[in-house]
Amino acid sequence: MITLNKETIAIKREQDVVFFRNRVNEYAEKIKMGLLNKTKLLTAASELVRNMLIYAKEGKVICEIVTISALQTGIRLTFIDNGPGIADIDKAMTDGYTTGKSLGLGLPGAKRLVNIFDVKTVKGKGTTISITKWKNG
Amino acid sequence: MDKIPILKMGDYLLVTIQVDLYDRLALNLESDLVNMINKHSSKGVLIDISAVNIVDSFMGRILGNIAQMSKILDAHTVVVGMQPAVAITLIELGLPLSGVHTALNVEKGMALLQEKLLLDSTVIADDTDDNT
Ligand SMILES: Nc1ncnc2c1ncn2[C@@H]1O[C@H](COP(=O)(O)OP(=O)(O)OP(=O)(O)O)[C@@H](O)[C@H]1O
Numbered sequence: 017m018i019t020l021n022k023e024t025i026a027i028k029r030e031q032d033v034v035f036f037r038n039r040v041n042e043y044a045e046k047i048k049m050g051l052l053n054k055t056k057l058l059t060a061a062s063e064l065v066r067n068m069l070i071y072a073k074e075g076k077v078i079c080e081i082v083t084i085s086a087l088q089t090g091i092r093l094t095f096i097d098n099g100p101g102i103a104d105i106d107k108a109m110t111d112g113y114t115t116g117k118s119l120g121l122g123l124p125g126a127k128r129l130v131n132i133f134d135v136k137t138v139k140g141k142g143t144t145i146s147i148t149k150w151k152n153g
Numbered sequence: 154m155d156k157i158p159i160l161k162m163g164d165y166l167l168v169t170i171q172v173d174l175y176d177r178l179a180l181n182l183e184s185d186l187v188n189m190i191n192k193h194s195s196k197g198v199l200i201d202i203s204a205v206n207i208v209d210s211f212m213g214r215i216l217g218n219i220a221q222m223s224k225i226l227d228a229h230t231v232v233v234g235m236q237p238a239v240a241i242t243l244i245e246l247g248l249p250l251s252g253v254h255t256a257l258n259v260e261k262g263m264a265l266l267q268e269k270l271l272l273d274s275t276v277i278a279d280d281t282d283d284n285t
């Protein structure tokens with residue numbers, strides 16, 4: 017995968033989320049991603065950035081335009097935090113699992129909305145989640 | 154602090170969400186609406202989300218909460234104008250917005266609310282019939 021464009025956005029407060037979502041929207045428009053794919057990407061991003069703020073207090077997101085061939089371009093977002101990590105990632109990835117009193121939809125839902133979903137988490141050290149959405153498909 | 158305006162039109166409350174909803178704003182809308190329904194004994198709430206580009210699990214839940222709470226306060230809630238891409242995404246996310254009435258646009262939403270009000274009054278009339 018080749019990165020064409022890259023930027024890091026710090027997430028510290030809720031207001032940063034609005035800026036971040038606008039930025040992702042601009043990236044999606046830049047590569048002419050279709051409306052449905054864009055909506056899915058933005059929704060997945062919204063879930064992950066909220067998790068970051070709630071469970072890790074803060075973090076950052078690396079936004080990239082990536083390509084694997086002349087035909088396939090997409091957006092990769094990497095959410096990096098130094099929070100508590102996810103104790104049981106298998107459980108966390110199932111619908112309805114939450115350590116709060118929420119619905120436990122964020123992680124499994126976000127995974128369904130993107131093409132590539134990759135989690136690395138170390139207890140006590142933090143969590144890195146990378147998602148990629150292709151422009152087509 | 155941003156605020157989403159709520160318009161009172163007779164028995165109804167009308168909300169048009171024109172800005173990007175972040176969590177605090179959505180939470181404020183929820184409590185503002187509950188207060189307004191209470192204060193005006195409103196019978197219906199119409200929420201136009203045609204300008205909203207993303208509804209994630211949090212905002213979906215807020216819409217569900219508003220519908221549930223208005224029901225407790227004896228009002229109906231109709232969400233109108235959800236973009237097709239948003240609706241598809243919500244289903245894939247796993248949040249099918251159960252319990253929230255939806256309509257294509259404001260006009261159809263109003264018609265639905267009026268229908269529901271009418272139905273309410275017939276049900277009450279039926280009840281009295283049964284008692285006699
Ligand atoms: N960045 C993170 N750092 C630490 N723990 C996390 C992080 N993201 C998720 N988790 C853990 O994984 C669980 C599942 O997350 P998920 O987003 O699926 O559900 P939720 O946030 O609990 O509920 P919902 O997203 O439906 O509001 C969370 O309850 C939390 O314990």
Ligand SMILES: [Mg+2]
Pocket residue numbers: 063066067121122123
């Ligand atoms: Mg979550």
